[in-house]
Amino acid sequence: MGRLPVPVSIGLLIACFACSNSESDIESNKPPLYNFRIKSDGGLEGVNCTSEDSMAWYLQARQSLRQGRYRESIALFQLVQRSGCKHYKLFQDLSVAFSHSDMHSLAHSSARLALRYSQCSLKSPSESKLRCDTPELVLNYMAARDRIDQGMELSEVLRLLQLYIQFACARDADGNLACHGQGAARAIVECWRMGQYTCSNWLNWDVMISLLAAAVESDLMKCNLQNSEENSSLANSDACYSIVQPWEATVFPLENELVLEIARLRMKSLEKQSRILFPGQRFKYLATVQNMRVGLLVHKISGLASGLLRDFLTSPLPLAERRGLQFSFIIFSWEVSPENSSSPKHVPNVAYKSLQAVQTVIGLQMLNEFEAASRINSEGVKILMELMGWIPEGRQHLSLETMTFRPAPVQISRDVHSTSGGGPIDYLIADRIALPPELASLQPESLLLTTPSFFPNSHFLNYEFALNWTKKSANCEWDKGLFAVLGLYEYYKLDPTIFGVWARMAKANPSVVLVLQVGPYFPSFNSSLQAYLQLHELSPSRLRFLNWASSSREYMMRLSCGDVLFDPRYYSTHTVAVDSLWAGVPVITRAGPRLVSRVPASILASLGLDKVLVVRNWQEYQDVAQALVKSKHLRQSLRHRISELRLASRLFQRSVYTKRVIQILRMAWEVFALIGEQRISQKRLFHLAGNFA
DSSP states (O other): OOOOOSSSHHHHHHHHHHHHHOOOOOOOOOOOOOOEEOOTTTTEEEEOOOOHHHHHHHHHHHHHHHHTTTHHHHHHHHHHHHHOOHHHHHHHHHHHHHHHHTOHHHHHHHHHHHHHHHHEEESSTTTSSEEOOHHHHHHHHHHHHTTTOOOOOHHHHHHHHHHHHHHEEOOOTTSSSESSSHHHHHHHHHHHOOOOHHOOGGGHHHHHHHHHHHHHHHHHHHHHHHHHHHHHTTTSOOOOOOOHHHHHHHTTOHHHHHHHHHHHHHHHHHHHHHHHHHHHHHHHOOOOOEEEEEEEESSGGGGSSSSSHHHHSOOSSSSBBTTTTTTEEEETTTSOOOGGOOOOOGSSGGGGTTTTEEEEEEEEEOOOOOHHHHHHHHTTTTEEEESSOHHHHHHHHHHHHHHHTSSEEEEEEESSSSOOSSOOEEEEEEOOOTTTTHTTTTOSSSEEEOSSSSSSOHHHSSGGTTTOOSSOOOOOOOOOOOOOEEEEEOOGGOHHHHHHHHHHHHHOOOTTEEEOOOOHHHHHHHHHHHHHHHTTTGGGGGGEOOOSSHHHHHHHHHHTSSEEEEOOOOOOOOOOHHHHHTTTEEEEEEEOGGGTTTTHHHHHHHHTHHHEESSSSSSHHHHHHHHHHHHHHHHHHHHHHHHHHHHHHTTHHHHHHHHHHHHHHHHHHHHHHHHHHHHHHHHHHHHHHHHHO
């Protein structure tokens, strides 16, 4: 892609937006209606709205928004607005807060007002580069419209994006792509946040990745500089963190170092926030060691239905260790009211009554992070395990915020995506395939390595009905003679690399189809796919779209109809990979440079199929897939082999997994008992010297 011309005026962008938008009440060509300005220190300066009250309200609203207290920030922003203040940043912040509070119509109205009050100008008369926040506002408005089911057509989105690239980014003499201003970084991230299939088609994929990486690097550099200045001045303000959330960083196609730095900065900001809100708080720990009480911090009690909890809490393996330690577990859930805390047998779900290792379920609902930490500490918990990481579920980040107060002497995260960011988290549970030495050395936490794979499953409990399935189902949703490549995962995981492997296969083999699921943003996603199909001269009939399965049996039956699952490039499929193997379907994967892209490799290694299905490059990926297409005998023998290994390998043996988890918990406690309060200074040494012996 050659150098893009920079227009002399932003009027073209605004005019194009007005043309592509059917709503007549957006008058973006009106003069700006500012009556205050926002100074570099975050304060207000102007007339008619800068009373002492409005100043305090605005600063408090901005702080509440940064801390994720969205409804509180909404009330304060509205007080500022009612006092006569008008500024596009005010309406932009309101739109963000409304959106996070699921008040999408109000978010849409505020985004529209933000666009109306926006202004673009030149940096100086002698410069031709534009300084303008309008692209970010346009993208925010597009996202707000989409959330109220009035989404813009892909062609309109692409037209706006093209114009944005023209004025915000340009190539230098060496061909490097450069974008100007923090507004540009925020706009690019918001574009990706909306979804790669919405903001860009795959024909300019490489350009979009370059823009995203440059935006994130610029943002992190700004944050590190700001944090350094705050530390030197001992400012009592929030630590700067990336505009990309840690969960988003694992979804975006970013380098591993950037993902880790984003999580580290976010955790640092949570720690500083805790010190500001609850200064001088420090917990003491009970000295008894015989009863090893392990706290499991979960969002939803329904998380017990599968995964780590059910696997080792219902295992027949005794939880008493040879060394005299008796393990018992307490579940802390944000879903349960503190008044309803009880023994597992009183939990209103029959599936939980077999959790014999659980002493009690304690509710944390409506407690703030310090109150929750106090409740955990009062139970004498020795080891606290957090099971969701940065996944945006329930009260987002509240588990990690609670752990910043260190209510337990040993704290562990089981984040299957990347990292907790270190700080108060002492250990990350992983395995040697998911985090080999070259990646493990970059992690901010020490590691507790399990064998087999650290990614658990409960298939003997949840999918026992599929235990004897050794052949493809006869009741498939496509013709029996077709070779079905499964892509039954979220849209954001699919990318041009994997789609290109399939497209080349499909072009050489008329029987090959790709099976995908219908979900949100389907029209926009389908437009991208159709454009790529046309590029490869393939018929739209080569794609098969299915609605979400209505039951576990239907879901497993659908998987068993596939011939192979293509694992994505950047964000691997985790649960679906294990489910596919349980259904007898091979999974082809390339172990990537990040933890989130190596989980299927870990799973296949535990099953004993890494030499066959874990490839080193994309040519091998295609060669393995082509071999399966050409040889029916190979497909049948591989399916039969997978069916045998389900029973013989360690992957599906819960007792092996439970034993290993108990061992690593004991090891973590023994390290704390040995070095005690020196753990912070010793953590890095243990990380390098102890994990790969």
